[in-house]
Amino acid sequence: MRGLYPILLIALVLIVWEAAALLIxxxxxxxxxxxxxxxxxxxxxxxxxxxxxxxNAAASLTRVTLGFLAGVAVAIPLGILMGRFQAIxxxxxxxxxxxxxxxxIAWIPLALAWFKIGxxxxxxxxxxxxFFPILLNTVDGVRRVPRTWIETAAIFxxxxxQVLSKVILPAAxxxxxxxxxxxxxxxxxxxxxxxxxxxxxxxxxFLIIYAYNFIQIQYIxxxxxxxxxxxxxxxxxxxxxxxxxxxxxxxxx
Numbered sequence: 001m002r003g004l005y006p007i008l009l010i011a012l013v014l015i016v017w018e019a020a021a022l023l024i025x026x027x028x029x030x031x032x033x034x035x036x037x038x039x040x041x042x043x044x045x046x047x048x049x050x051x052x053x054x055x056n057a058a059a060s061l062t063r064v065t066l067g068f069l070a071g072v073a074v075a076i077p078l079g080i081l082m083g084r085f086q087a088i089x090x091x092x093x094x095x096x097x098x099x100x101x102x103x104x105i106a107w108i109p110l111a112l113a114w115f116k117i118g119x120x121x122x123x124x125x126x127x128x129x130x131f132f133p134i135l136l137n138t139v140d141g142v143r144r145v146p147r148t149w150i151e152t153a154a155i156f157x158x159x160x161x162q163v164l165s166k167v168i169l170p171a172a173x174x175x176x177x178x179x180x181x182x183x184x185x186x187x188x189x190x191x192x193x194x195x196x197x198x199x200x201x202x203x204x205x206f207l208i209i210y211a212y213n214f215i216q217i218q219y220i221x222x223x224x225x226x227x228x229x230x231x232x233x234x235x236x237x238x239x240x241x242x243x244x245x246x247x248x249x250x251x252x253x
Contacts, residue, residue, distance in 0.1 A: 030217070040226070047219055048216065053223070060227075064188055067124070067191065068127075071126070071130030075130070075131050075132075076134060076135075078138075079134070079136070079138025089139070096135065104190040105125075105190070108193075111125055111194075122200075125191075125193070129183070132183075133183040138172070141172030141173070173245075177238070177242050180238065208223045
């Protein structure tokens with residue numbers, strides 16, 4: 001029965017939406033559910049000459065993958081070093097804490113100044129969005145590894161790389177994975193904002209701002225729904241991996 005609650009809530013939102021749209025009776029303010037559904041049910045159709053929902057979603061996914069992987073490649077090694085060595089953490093953490101609260105969208109002017117208009121500037125914004133959650137969770141995961149585990153491995157003659165690969169990384173993996181989930185969520189939000197930059201020619205963010213210029217609200221809402229559904233789908237996949245491989249962490253508590 002509990003599984004029906006989300007469905008009932010969505011149905012209620014759709015009913016209220018449709019009633020409000022009919023009451024307002026202005027498609028430039030709030031289109032009907034059916035007009036938005038017509039867009040969603042034809043995802044391969046071209047939208048005002050700027051591509052289809054599928055092609056723009058594919059462009060966004062390509063960009064977010066590049067930025068996210070770049071964030072992973074930098075954040076995890078740095079996080080391991082910060083978590084493992086106090087001297088590195090003391091040196092780097094103040095800078096991290098200064099930069100961390102700055103939202104990715106605030107970096108857009110610098111991205112344009114440094115990388116000009118194009119793929120690199122968009123990937124940089126996504127990188128910023130993904131980097132800090134992954135870094136902080138990696139540091140936290142490494143620091144939470146029980147000291148006795150590390151000391152026991154050292155007693156048995158394990159070298160630093162062996163301690164890292166056999167003790168620290170497996171123990172910290174659940175926390176690091178949580179950071180990946182959070183980081184991807186922020187990266188996905190960042191790519192949509194970055195695609196609204198001047199010079200963008202594809203992506204769901206571009207589609208939304210393009211439709212806004214022509215006051216085509218049904219395409220804006222359709223694009224927003226696709227963004228939400230893709231984000232939910234990817235997070236469900238990451239959560240399924242977490243439940244499958246890291247469930248032992250809950251049992252160990």
